[in-house]
Amino acid sequence: MISFEEAYQRVMSHTFSFGMEHMDLLRSTNRVLAEDIFADRNFPPFNRSTKDGIAINSKGLEGGNLRFPVSGIIPAGTPPPLLKDTGACYEIMTGAVVPENADTIVMYEDLDLVDGYAVLKSLPEVGKNIHQEGSDKKSGNLLLSKNRKISGAEVGILAAVGKSQVLVHKNPVIATISTGNELVEINEIPEPHQIRQSNTASLRSLLLEENISAENLHVNDERGDILSSLELALKKNDVLLLSGGVSKGKFDFIPESLDKLGVKKVFHRVLQRPGKPFWFGLQEQHNTVVFSFPGNPVSTFANYHIYFRDWLYKSWGLDVPEFMLELGDSTVSHDKLTIFSNAKVQSENGIVKVFVIGGNGSGDLISLGKTDGFVRLDPGKGRLEKGTLVPFIPTRNLLNWNQ
Numbered sequence: 001m002i003s004f005e006e007a008y009q010r011v012m013s014h015t016f017s018f019g020m021e022h023m024d025l026l027r028s029t030n031r032v033l034a035e036d037i038f039a040d041r042n043f044p045p046f047n048r049s050t051k052d053g054i055a056i057n058s059k060g061l062e063g064g065n066l067r068f069p070v071s072g073i074i075p076a077g078t079p080p081p082l083l084k085d086t087g088a089c090y091e092i093m094t095g096a097v098v099p100e101n102a103d104t105i106v107m108y109e110d111l112d113l114v115d116g117y118a119v120l121k122s123l124p125e126v127g128k129n130i131h132q133e134g135s136d137k138k139s140g141n142l143l144l145s146k147n148r149k150i151s152g153a154e155v156g157i158l159a160a161v162g163k164s165q166v167l168v169h170k171n172p173v174i175a176t177i178s179t180g181n182e183l184v185e186i187n188e189i190p191e192p193h194q195i196r197q198s199n200t201a202s203l204r205s206l207l208l209e210e211n212i213s214a215e216n217l218h219v220n221d222e223r224g225d226i227l228s229s230l231e232l233a234l235k236k237n238d239v240l241l242l243s244g245g246v247s248k249g250k251f252d253f254i255p256e257s258l259d260k261l262g263v264k265k266v267f268h269r270v271l272q273r274p275g276k277p278f279w280f281g282l283q284e285q286h287n288t289v290v291f292s293f294p295g296n297p298v299s300t301f302a303n304y305h306i307y308f309r310d311w312l313y314k315s316w317g318l319d320v321p322e323f324m325l326e327l328g329d330s331t332v333s334h335d336k337l338t339i340f341s342n343a344k345v346q347s348e349n350g351i352v353k354v355f356v357i358g359g360n361g362s363g364d365l366i367s368l369g370k371t372d373g374f375v376r377l378d379p380g381k382g383r384l385e386k387g388t389l390v391p392f393i394p395t396r397n398l399l400n401w402n403q
Contacts, residue, residue: 244295
């Protein structure tokens with residue numbers, strides 16, 4: 001049995017690229033950008049008005065003049081006229097191109113329009129309310145670096161530079177696999193000795209958060225069925241996420257089946273709780289990675305976030321986020337095991353703190369409903385007092401805790 005640290009490093013040393021593909025921009029949300037994006041023109045591409053009002057040349061203010069005849073109106077999306085007379089003005093709308101020879105925009109709130117004239121209420125600040133051409137980025141500047149998740153913000157930038165097709169990292173082809181004669185479909189009424197397939201449903205939902213649709217497969221605890229099902233799955237997929245069948249029970253046939261199919265065991269069993277029986281390996285012929293999680297729901301859920309999500313992010317070239325939060329209450333570590341405790345995040349006086357919450361062990365599926373993530377308690381630390389910084393593995397939207 002190996003330590004958590006060694007298990008984690010072994011998993012992270014077996015990442016690989018899934019390739020790249022071009023995708024329609026509006027379908028690229030939550031995919032991972034695989035190319036650097038550069039400005040194809042200045043941003044903004046022209047001097048633009050940031051307010052509705054009038055455009056003037058500040059020379060027209062000489063002598064304290066506050067009265068300007070209106071030469072016309074400039075809506076957004078029209079070529080700009082030339083302001084020939086510095087003593088005149090143009091009405092201008094937000095986003096419109098500032099006319100040549102104008103250097104100041106005065107808001108409507110700061111003037112009155114009377115009989116074809118704009119009458120200013122006071123002397124304006126010269127240069128006010130103009131977003132200068134190229135002040136955000138110059139043509140050719142780097143706008144977005146590759147290896148980042150695409151959100152609505154990135155979509156807007158990509159659209160602005162004309163990227164109707166965007167190069168993204170391919171998603172891995174994944175199958176979620178459950179084993180166990182006690183499992184029935186979600187829509188079935190279980191017998192007293194049966195339970196519904198919640199683990200693979202949870203895994204598939206977590207994968208959908210990463211914009212990955214996974215195939216789901218259930219196999220009963222029979223050697224022949226397990227062997228044939230795994231053989232086909234290894235050929236078709238980049239990743240297998242298994243739940244169950246890796247402990248020491250007499251019907252836990254997964255490890256021996258994987259061995260027969262040429263899957264190289266990297267490790268089996270980790271000094272951690274939950275998830276001690278975790279099995280990890282690689283089928284080199286098909287280049288398929290196998291994460292075989294214990295069947296208890298908290299174990300499967302925790303190990304997905306502890307190992308698989310970081311492995312996936314690194315494979316995509318993303319930075320793997322690390323979070324350290326203050327303990328809201330004291331707690332105690334284990335002598336030998338790394339403990340991942342269900343935890344709730346709260347803000348106290350503007351400081352984000354994490355509180356260990358109780359549960360009934362790794363089989364307590366319901367406890368996940370009130371869990372924001374897992375606190376990692378390293379072994380041999382004894383009593384950890386309130387305020388101690390501890391590693392935190394979020395299980396809800398990472399952006400919520402990126403502080």
